[in-house]
Amino acid sequence: MLSGRRVLVTGGSSGIGRALARAYAAHGAAVFAVARGEAGLQETVATASGRILPIPADVATDPGRRAVATAVEHGGGALDVVVHAAGALGPVGDEGRLLAYPADAWYRVFEVNTSSVHFLHQHLAAFLERGRGPTVIGVSSTVGRVGRAGWGMYAISKRALEGWLELLADEWGKRGRVYSVNPGATRTPMRAAAVPGEDPATLPSPEDITPIFLRLAHPDAPEPSGTRLDARDWMGRDPWAGLTRAS
Secondary structure (H helix, E strand, O other), X not given: OOOOOEEEEEOOOOHXXXXXXXXXXXXXXXXXXXXXXXXXXXXXXXXXXXXXXXXXXXXXXXXXXXXXXXXXXXXXXXXXXXXXXXXXXXXXXXXXOHHHOOHHHHHHHHXXXXXXXXHHHXXXXXXXXXXXXXXXXXXXXXXXXXXXXXXXXXXXXXXXXXXXXXXXXXXXXXXXXXEEEEOOOOOOHHHHHHOOOOOHHHOOOHHHHHHHXXXXXXXXXXXXXXXXXXXXXXXXXXXXXXXXXXX
């Protein structure tokens, strides 16, 4: 269904980013998987069914973003879909409350979750303009939509990300599509660090929440640009309902 689509996923070494990279590849897309951890990226690639090119790079730095752009240029110079799944948690709980929040974590989490998305997009925008039905998907968060005490800069940065996606959708107009997807609580290393007392067996896996991400990557996805979606609404559903094979 995604044959011929060129997809770039950040955070591809674990969690949701890894699941998305594998899912896109399994459905025929050529995938660029980006992450700082090269070992994790190699594991993503080794266990994938499909074509994934690993790009070890830190998108929170300008050299890392330039490395991503160079790899895409060498890989054909065009993109159809970019999924911003990389994220940093920072302090949560009592340490995540605003009055206690440390300055270094404040700047780092905002850099990873929001600023890196903006500046990476500046490097990738020309590649997306060459794509078919260019699409940008941001991985949001429940606390990015409704703030909760103790989530600190993680919640603030995800709210800012939603604002950035809304603005990009308006600026792009009909030239491309932009979506915000809230995965909800998911069985990932980040979730385990955020809520250590939670039973992971009660949560959906990253693979469980991929259907809406797959659907939005299709060039004929009918969801209007600028839409905010919840991944759990699509769990167990056919992502290709009403769509035909991409070309």
